[in-house]
Amino acid sequence: MDYKTIKKSEITEFLDNLIKEYEIAAPIEKDDIVVFDKIKSSNGVILEYSNSVKSPKKFVIPQFETLISYNTNEDTTNVKEHLDEQKQFILFGARPCDARSFLFLDKVFSDEKNRDIYYKNRRDVVLIISLGCTQPQETCFCTTTGGGPFSSEGSDLLLVDIGDDYIIQVITDKGAELVKKLGLKNAQKDELAEMDRVIKKSEAKIEPDLELNNLKDKLDNSFDGSDWETLTEKCLSCGVCTYLCPTCHCFDIVDEEKNRKGERIRIWDSCQFPHFTMQASGFNPRPTYKERYRQRIMHKFSYCIDNYNMVGCVGCGRCISECPVNLDIRQVLTSLYYSMLSGRT
Amino acid sequence: MADLSSSIREEAKKLLKKGEADVIIGFEKGSLPLCATPCFIRNEADVEKLIWNEFCGNNLSRYLIKAKGKVGIIAKGCDTRAIVELIKEKQVQREQIVIIGVPCEGMVDRKQIMMRCQGNKITNVEDRDERLLITGDLLNVAVKKDECLYPGCQVCTNRNPVMYDVLIGSTSEEQQTDEFTDVTNFDGKSSEERWEYITHEISKCIRCYACRNACPLCYCKECFVDTTQPQWVGKTTGQTDTLLFHIMRSIHLAGRCVECGACERACPVTVDIRKLNRKMSADVKKLFDYKTGLDIDQPAPLSTFKPDDSEEFMLDI
Numbered sequence: 001m002d003y004k005t006i007k008k009s010e011i012t013e014f015l016d017n018l019i020k021e022y023e024i025a026a027p028i029e030k031d032d033i034v035v036f037d038k039i040k041s042s043n044g045v046i047l048e049y050s051n052s053v054k055s056p057k058k059f060v061i062p063q064f065e066t067l068i069s070y071n072t073n074e075d076t077t078n079v080k081e082h083l084d085e086q087k088q089f090i091l092f093g094a095r096p097c098d099a100r101s102f103l104f105l106d107k108v109f110s111d112e113k114n115r116d117i118y119y120k121n122r123r124d125v126v127l128i129i130s131l132g133c134t135q136p137q138e139t140c141f142c143t144t145t146g147g148g149p150f151s152s153e154g155s156d157l158l159l160v161d162i163g164d165d166y167i168i169q170v171i172t173d174k175g176a177e178l179v180k181k182l183g184l185k186n187a188q189k190d191e192l193a194e195m196d197r198v199i200k201k202s203e204a205k206i207e208p209d210l211e212l213n214n215l216k217d218k219l220d221n222s223f224d225g226s227d228w229e230t231l232t233e234k235c236l237s238c239g240v241c242t243y244l245c246p247t248c249h250c251f252d253i254v255d256e257e258k259n260r261k262g263e264r265i266r267i268w269d270s271c272q273f274p275h276f277t278m279q280a281s282g283f284n285p286r287p288t289y290k291e292r293y294r295q296r297i298m299h300k301f302s303y304c305i306d307n308y309n310m311v312g313c314v315g316c317g318r319c320i321s322e323c324p325v326n327l328d329i330r331q332v333l334t335s336l337y338y339s340m341l342s343g344r345t
Numbered sequence: 346m347a348d349l350s351s352s353i354r355e356e357a358k359k360l361l362k363k364g365e366a367d368v369i370i371g372f373e374k375g376s377l378p379l380c381a382t383p384c385f386i387r388n389e390a391d392v393e394k395l396i397w398n399e400f401c402g403n404n405l406s407r408y409l410i411k412a413k414g415k416v417g418i419i420a421k422g423c424d425t426r427a428i429v430e431l432i433k434e435k436q437v438q439r440e441q442i443v444i445i446g447v448p449c450e451g452m453v454d455r456k457q458i459m460m461r462c463q464g465n466k467i468t469n470v471e472d473r474d475e476r477l478l479i480t481g482d483l484l485n486v487a488v489k490k491d492e493c494l495y496p497g498c499q500v501c502t503n504r505n506p507v508m509y510d511v512l513i514g515s516t517s518e519e520q521q522t523d524e525f526t527d528v529t530n531f532d533g534k535s536s537e538e539r540w541e542y543i544t545h546e547i548s549k550c551i552r553c554y555a556c557r558n559a560c561p562l563c564y565c566k567e568c569f570v571d572t573t574q575p576q577w578v579g580k581t582t583g584q585t586d587t588l589l590f591h592i593m594r595s596i597h598l599a600g601r602c603v604e605c606g607a608c609e610r611a612c613p614v615t616v617d618i619r620k621l622n623r624k625m626s627a628d629v630k631k632l633f634d635y636k637t638g639l640d641i642d643q644p645a646p647l648s649t650f651k652p653d654d655s656e657e658f659m660l661d662i
Contacts, residue, residue, distance in 0.1 A: 031549055032460070032615050050464040053613055054551070063551065064581040138377055138466055205466070205482075234383040236407070239553035240613050254580055267580050273554070275571050324559050324611035325403060326375040326382035 002170040003187035003195075004179055011166070014182070015042035018090060022127075025059060026092040027052055036091070047161075050137045051095050051316060055246035059091060060105060060122045064267040067118060067253070071261040083117065086125045097142045097316040099130040099154035101246035107308040108249055118266070127174055130155040134198060136206045139317030141330055144210045147314055149202045162194045210330055212337055219302045219336065223294070227339050231332050232293040234325045239270035241319035241329075242296065247312050250276070271295045297332065349397040349447060349514045353419060356445050356511050357392045360417045366443050367414035372401040378467040379455040379477075383408065395419075397513075398472070399490055402452040404607040406561040409437045416442050421449040422503040423605035426638025427561035429508055430601055433645060436564060446509025448517040451498035453477075453490050454610075461486055497606025497619060500524065507639050528627040531620070543588070543621070549614045550587045552580070556608035556618050557594060562601045569593060595621035600629045600647040603638040632657070 006014060018024055025036045026045040034049045036056040070079045102123070109119035133140070133149035142148055152158045156175035159166040167187050170176050187195075222228075242248040252269035255262055269276055272293070277286045286292050304312030313329075320328050353371065360366040373384040373394040381400040385408075386392055397419070405418055406427040420428060425446060431437040458477070462484055471478040479486045502524060504517040531539065554570075557563045570578045570590050578593070579586035595602075604626060608618045629635055632655040633646035 048464065064583070135464060135466060137464075230385075233385050234408075236555065236558040236611070238555035238558040238611070239551075240555045240611075243551050243553045244613060252580065256579060265581060270553075273571070275573065278573075321377070322613040324555050326377065326380050328376040331376055 002176065002179070003192060004168040004170065004184035005165050005187040005191055006168060006184055007165050008161075009164075011047070012042040012045075015039075015045060015092065017182070018092075021088070023087045023089045024092055025056065025089070036094070045093070047093055047131060050135065051098075051318070053318070053322065054244055055101065055316065055318065056091055056094055056098055057101060057105065057246050057249070059089065060102065060119060060126065061109075061249055061251070061268070064265055065118065067264045067266055069261075069263045073260065083121050086122055088127070089122075089125045090127045090129060092129045093159075094128055094130045094155075095133055095316070096130050096149060096151040096153075096155065096158065097140075097147055097314040098246050099128045099158075100142075100147050100151060100314045101154070101316075102126070102128065103154040104247045104304075104308070104310055104312060104314065105249060107310060111308075127156045127178065128154060129157045129159065129175075132158060132160045132199070132202070134161050134202050136202060137317060137321070138207070139320040140206055140315065141210065141317060142315035143203070143206050144212065144330075145311050145313045145315040149206060150199045160195045160198060162191060162198055165191065167191060167195045210334055210337075212333060215333065215337060216302045216305050219298060222336055223298070225336075225339070227336055228290045228294045231335060232289050232327070235272075235289045235293050235327050236325055237272050237274070237289045237292060238324065239272050240322050240324060241327075242270040242272055243268060244318040244322055246314060246316055246318070247300070248296075271299070293327075293332075297329070297336075301333070350395060352513045353397050353445065353447070354392045354395050356513065357386060357395055357417060358389050360443055360445075361386070361389050361392070365415065366417035368412060369395070369417040369419070369445075370405045370408050370412065371395045371419040371445075372397065372403075372405075375400070377455075378470050378479075379453070379458055397447060399450070399453040400455060402454075402495065402606075402610050404559070404561050404605045406431060407559060407607070409442065409561075410564050414441075417445055418442055419445050419447055420506055420509070421447055421452075422505050422507065423449075423497075423501065423603055424561075425506040425508050426503060426603035427605060429638040429641050430562055430603060430645075431564075432641055434562075434601075439641075443511070444506065444509040446506030446512045448506065448512070448514055449498075449501075449504045450517050451491065451494040451501065451504070453493050454495045457493040458488055461488060495606050495610060497604060497609060500527065501604070503639075508641065525623070525627040525630070528623050531624070544584060546617045546620065547584065547587050547591060549616050550582065550591070551614055552582055552587065552590070553613065555611035555613065556616075559607040559611035560598070561605065561607065562598060562603070563594070569597075591618065591621060595625055598622060599625040600633070600635065600637060600645055602626055 023038060025038050027034050027049055028037050028044045029046060033053045035052050035054055039045060066082045068079055068081050070077060109116040110123060136149050152169060152171045156172045158169040158171060170179055250269050250271060251266050253266050255264050278284045286295060300312035304310060357369040369386040371384055372381040374396055375382040379400055381396060381398060383403050383405055384394060404424050404427055406424050409431060425444060432439050465481050465484040467479055467481045469480045475490055477488045477490060479488060500522050502519055504519055578589050602622045602625060612618060629646060635646045
């Protein structure tokens with residue numbers, strides 16, 4: 001792997017240069033919270049932050065998007081597909097957990113079996129420059145789900161903060177091409193040693209892994225267990241966890257039509273909402289909070305392994321820090337795991 | 346804040362032992378610093394989990410409709426106001442619940458403190474009466490609790506339970522604030538300024554419905570916003586759809602909102618949801634001289650007709 005270096009004081013210039021050629025999204029503070037937003041200049045970009053409240057998935061799966069629009073008259077129907085050409089796009093300053101989430105979304109929307117043209121149209125132009133975590137939070141559990149504070153999976157370039165400079169790890173060809181264009185300096189030996197020290201120090205700060213060997217098998221046997229009910233008793237069945245989650249990707253498609261003109265719109269949906277599974281007959285297979293929360297856990301930690309050979313969670317901790325009732329997914333998993341071990345369910 | 350946890354545990358134990366309650370809904374220690382979380386206690390042995398501190402912000406009356414059997418509930422002033430409304434609206438039967446009232450001194454907003462900590466990991470929180478001493482790797486901050494209260498708590502005039510079976514501790518001093526200064530100030534702005542403020546707030550909304558689902562009075566079996574046949578409200582986060590959801594919800598809560606602030610606390614993206622609800626409360630006060638959730642026998646103004654009701658909204662034709 002190639003390692004380049006850039007002074008922190010040069011980051012604004014670096015970004016302003018990129019803005020000339022690329023569309024760029026970066027973490028900024030907006031209305032008292034950190035969010036990823038498209039930027040016009042490096043002003044206001046913050047790199048000393050824990051993580052954004054909303055995940056950056058919106059750049060590849062927007063909360064709502066028009067797929068087609070149409071109009072009809074007596075003899076003809078005109079349909080227009082909304083696949084606008086996308087400008088080259090850089091997601092700058094994303095955390096390694098969020099970068100990994102893009103790999104997961106690729107499996108859902110853009111593998112050999114499933115190819116979602118709207119997703120692919122947006123995703124193909126994305127280059128991710130992520131920023132390793134030197135200050136993991138109490139809600140972080142990326143190491144449990146296969147990542148880490150400096151995991152490079154999903155990133156094209158990864159920045160490591162070593163004090164006055166960033167080391168830039170060159171992960172992919174796409175990343176290498178960009179670095180070449182910018183003519184960055186190679187990192188020196190002492191800088192690489194400092195990078196290793198920073199990485200080790202940060203990894204030690206993450207809460208120890210949940211010990212969840214063979215969690216999937218245990219979950220598969222727990223479907224009818226009695227613990228689900230007590231574990232989800234405080235759940236409000238809102239969509240905070242799913243909408244802030246970088247890997248939750250379920251959607252609804254609606255047609256909005258007036259005077260023979262209409263649009264087909266795709267919108268985020270959530271398995272926590274009762275209407276998500278409401279059938280035309282009026283029957284709902286997931287009528288209560290218990291079934292809906294169980295679905296979220298089973299989907300992430302069992303079905304996703306079956307379907308994509310990857311856990312559907314990157315351990316970013318957003319569902320923990322923002323849950324209105326502090327329903328902590330780590331506690332739920334641990335609790336299920338140990339009650340299953342003792343054969344209580 | 347005096348430590349009321351042990352008195353709460355004692356009371357809970359008594360109720361469970363005597364069979365006066367099948368379940369106690371209260372708070373236990375949360376999984377994060379500066380955080381308490383709702384819990385459901387059914388065994389005497391588990392009452393030790395119960396705690397009380399300035400992070401017990403959730404309005405637990407939200408859980409009453411779903412609860413089965415006789416329920417003991419830990420309730421602050423605003424929570425009891427919600428219970429009064431739930432009883433009035435025949436969603437909860439008075440004799441099915443035992444209210445363990447706890448005087449409140451305002452609840453502390455964890456996120457405001459987290460902002461002061463600037464993303465540094467908290468390792469220890471020490472309670473020093475009026476202050477919290479927060480320490481971490483790169484952190485040593487003293488925070489005055491009353492400077493970090495939730496916005497709703499800052500203007501609350503019902504810190505003490507309005508209805509209870511048992512009262513824990515001694516009553517809190519009520520704040521003497523002019524209740525609707527914020528509404529009057531907002532009313533004083535031009536319609537363009539108000540529109541800009543409200544539409545900006547609404548633009549942050551992600552339609553997760555945490556506000557609605559945390560609200561003790563939003564209990565409709567099927568919310569208007571979820572209905573698909575017919576579909577009243579579009580599902581996008583475009584301005585029209587989102588604004589319509591918030592305005593309709595707010596009007597549906599007119600004369601029913603107890604201003605507990607549960608909606609605002611639940612919102613992950615800082616939408617000022619109370620702005621609309623406060624205006625409704627101010628209007629209901631002005632038009633009907635009514636404050637929600639104080640008296641179980643006082644009829645709700647919007648479900649009763651009086652010949653001398655204010656009819657300012659009627660058009661002369």
